[in-house]
Amino acid sequence: MEFILGFIVLVLDIWAIVSILSSGASTGSKVLWVLLILILPVLGFIIWLIAGPKSARSPA
Structure with missing residues (x-):
């Protein structure tokens, strides 16, 4: 069970970093956000x- 939760957190963190x-x-803001996610993943x-x-998507 812990493996599944850890994997979900990893996938969500990668998605957030790419976004x-x-x-x-x-x-500077990008660096701070990425550091925050790496240091405190959840x-x-x-x-x-x-x-x-x-x-960077344009509003619909």
């Missing part, structure tokens, strides 16, 4: 979901 790097945020991901930079 951060493709966002229009400044380089909490960092949750904080990023709430307050993180949005992806």
